[in-house]
Amino acid sequence: MLKVASYNIHKAIGTDRRRNPGRVxxxxxxxxxxxxxxxxxxxxxxxxxxxxxxxxxxxxxDYRAIPLDVQTDSMGWHGNAILxxxxxxxxxxxxxxxxxxxxxGAVMAQIDINGFDLSIFGMHLDLSGLWRRRQAAAIVKLAExxxxxxxxxxxxxxxxxxxxxxCLNDFSRHYNLVExxxxxxxxxxxxxxxxxxxxxxxxxVIGGVHYSASARKASDxxxxxxxxxxx
Numbered sequence: 526m527l528k529v530a531s532y533n534i535h536k537a538i539g540t541d542r543r544r545n546p547g548r549v550x551x552x553x554x555x556x557x558x559x560x561x562x563x564x565x566x567x568x569x570x571x572x573x574x575x576x577x578x579x580x581x582x583x584x585x586x587d588y589r590a591i592p593l594d595v596q597t598d599s600m601g602w603h604g605n606a607i608l609x610x611x612x613x614x615x616x617x618x619x620x621x622x623x624x625x626x627x628x629x630g631a632v633m634a635q636i637d638i639n640g641f642d643l644s645i646f647g648m649h650l651d652l653s654g655l656w657r658r659r660q661a662a663a664i665v666k667l668a669e670x671x672x673x674x675x676x677x678x679x680x681x682x683x684x685x686x687x688x689x690x691x692c693l694n695d696f697s698r699h700y701n702l703v704e705x706x707x708x709x710x711x712x713x714x715x716x717x718x719x720x721x722x723x724x725x726x727x728x729x730v731i732g733g734v735h736y737s738a739s740a741r742k743a744s745d746x747x748x749x750x751x752x753x754x755x756x
Contacts, residue, residue, distance in 0.1 A: 562647030603630035
């Protein structure tokens with residue numbers, strides 16, 4: 526059994542408009558997932574420093590950010606990051622260039638954990654529906670390339686308000702969407718913007734949205750999660 530999750534941490538700025546990375550770490554620990562993709566994991570301006578200081582993450586959690594070797598002070602690439610338990614073996618990682626209207630990207634890591642040999646993709650797609658579909662097509666192609674010999678999981682904030690159309694339709698031709706639930710806005714969820722998808726080599730036993738007092742304060746999104754087994 527493997528637990529995965531995706532979480533847009535809104536640069537660690539909570540619903541009270543205060544930046545508090547400690548609250549985000551509290552939510553990560555509550556989730557207790559084996560792999561977590563993050564969105565908006567870096568500050569937006571300046572050096573784009575990590576929203577969660579690496580030392581704080583190391584000292585107060587069982588997670589480490591997969592090093593993407595792009596920007597010294599950043600945790601991610603265009604805000605996308607992947608966290609794993611410290612015990613996981615990281616085989617490879619890469620940043621993925623995708624078409625964009627506004628600056629966007631995706632990240633990939635190949636990970637051995639709990640007997641699973643995985644390709645994990647994290648993403649935060651465009652606000653424009655047309656560009657989301659272009660990005661979905663690019664990510665599907667890259668996932669097929671990187672995931673040829675591995676089970677594949679894709680996670681992130683798709684910014685797709687449609688229940689089944691748009692980029693969801695593009696992804697669902699190739700991957701299974703986990704039914705997690707509404708994750709945005711954290712104070713009153715109305716939209717399923719955050720998604721988890723997987724290939725046919727895997728099966729989602731259950732999925733959900735993580736509701737807690739900490740999660741409702743830590744970001745404007747709630748984390749989504751899924752329990753995964755081999756198909």
